[in-house]
Amino acid sequence: MNRSSDLNRIKRLVKNGATHEQPKVDLLLGELRSDYGLPSPPPTTGIGDAVVIVWEYDICLGDFDAFHGFLLKTEPTLAADVQDLDIGASYGGTFAQLPQGNPHRTYWAYSSVKAVDKFKDALAKQKKSELYKNFSRLVAFIDCCCTLRMHRYYRASLLANHIATQRAADPILDLFAGKANKKM
Amino acid sequence: MYSPSGFYRKTSALKVRPVPEMGFCLVFTPAKPRLFTLNPTAWLVLELCDGRSGRAVERSYADTLDLERPDAAVRAEVRGILEDLERKEIVERCGKPLVQRGTPRTEMKK
Numbered sequence: 001m002n003r004s005s006d007l008n009r010i011k012r013l014v015k016n017g018a019t020h021e022q023p024k025v026d027l028l029l030g031e032l033r034s035d036y037g038l039p040s041p042p043p044t045t046g047i048g049d050a051v052v053i054v055w056e057y058d059i060c061l062g063d064f065d066a067f068h069g070f071l072l073k074t075e076p077t078l079a080a081d082v083q084d085l086d087i088g089a090s091y092g093g094t095f096a097q098l099p100q101g102n103p104h105r106t107y108w109a110y111s112s113v114k115a116v117d118k119f120k121d122a123l124a125k126q127k128k129s130e131l132y133k134n135f136s137r138l139v140a141f142i143d144c145c146c147t148l149r150m151h152r153y154y155r156a157s158l159l160a161n162h163i164a165t166q167r168a169a170d171p172i173l174d175l176f177a178g179k180a181n182k183k184m
Numbered sequence: 185m186y187s188p189s190g191f192y193r194k195t196s197a198l199k200v201r202p203v204p205e206m207g208f209c210l211v212f213t214p215a216k217p218r219l220f221t222l223n224p225t226a227w228l229v230l231e232l233c234d235g236r237s238g239r240a241v242e243r244s245y246a247d248t249l250d251l252e253r254p255d256a257a258v259r260a261e262v263r264g265i266l267e268d269l270e271r272k273e274i275v276e277r278c279g280k281p282l283v284q285r286g287t288p289r290t291e292m293k294k
Contacts, residue, residue, distance in 0.1 A: 006202070007231050011248045013204060013224040020249070023226035023265035025272060028210070028219040 049109040050158050051116060052092070054151040057142045058102045067104075067141045068096075074134050081131035085122050088115035094138075106138070186263040186270075190277045192233040192241060198274060200230070213273050220272060229265050233275045238266060 059067050071094055079091040092107030110116050126132050142148050194200070199212040209227045211220050222230060228248060232241045242262045246254040254262070269275040 007228075009202075009204060010224060010228045010231055013207060014228050014248055015250075017224060021223055021225055023229055023261055023268075024223045025226050025265070025268050025274070026221045027272075028221055 049090075050112050050155050051110040052153040052155075053108045053110070053116070054153065055106040055108075055142070056149045056151065057104055057106075058147045059096075059104050059141060061102065063141060064102075070137060070141070074137070077130065078134045078138070081129070081134070082119075085119070085131075087118040087122060088112060089119040089122075186238060186267050187277070188239040188242070189237055191235055191237050191280060192266060192270075192275050193235045193278050194230065194233055195273055195276045202227075211274055216273055218272075220274065225261070226265050226269070229262060230269060230274065233266075233269070235278060238262070241266065 082089050082091045088111030090109045092109050094104060094106040097103040123132055123135060195213065197214045201210040203209060208221050208223055211222060229241060229245060232244050242254040242259055245262050246258045249258065251258060266275065
């Protein structure tokens with residue numbers, strides 16, 4: 001972009017302001033940030049869901065409208081098609097984190113760990129289905145940014161007694177059972 | 185200190201990164217590594233600092249605000265921001281006018 005069009009753009013920006021703003025220059029202070037973050041809890045899903053898988057990814061600014069438009073048009077169908085498979089899988093929706101905007105999360109819920117594999121198999125067998133096409137298009141938006149991170153959450157109540165029953169086979173789990181000191 | 189007859193330009197090696205969607209621009213001064221945000225009116229004044237005089241900056245600024253000529257308020261705004269930009273080493277004064285060849289004659293005459 002050449003200088004005069006740059007200048008015209010700034011002039012438009014000034015003229016478009018609702019009120020006149022005094023010129024202002026602010027020093028941008030650096031801040032130290034940690035990338036550590038608590039994993040956010042999954043959204044409310046049916047009590048029957050045992051596993052929630054969260055896809056976390058950034059969408060390029062230029063793809064916002066296309067991606068959100070795609071979701072607007074496709075989400076209800078996508079959710080219904082997944083439900084129709086009747087294998088204990090469900091689409092929990094896609095959410096954007098505000099105010100940043102580009103971090104997005106898509107939630108998938110499953111009634112069991114086996115349902116995750118069943119869903120994968122079902123998709124692989126229906127490559128000409130609308131579900132497969134919509135799923136691929138959703139993934140294509142993520143692929144262009146290459147920032148997909150996955151988180152798996154298990155319903156905590158389903159882990160009840162799991163630690164105790166596994167303890168005999170794996171002594172390190174004593175640490176979690178609070179009995180390590182007694183044995184040592 | 186502001187001078188209406190002084191000629192202003194951006195400091196050398198200044199990095200300007202417009203962020204129009206957020207309504208500001210970022211500038212980096214490598215000589216004294218610091219990052220600043222400029223609101224649209226300050227950004228406009230910065231862009232007008234292409235070697236023209238302080239008075240010419242006042243006129244162009246007033247023109248953008250649809251004023252026939254710079255009034256006292258406009259002159260005070262331009263004076264204030266030019267002093268601030270100079271103090272922060274974002275603009276500097278140069279000895280002679282550096283207005284680009286493409287500048288319309290009418291603007292030169294004003």
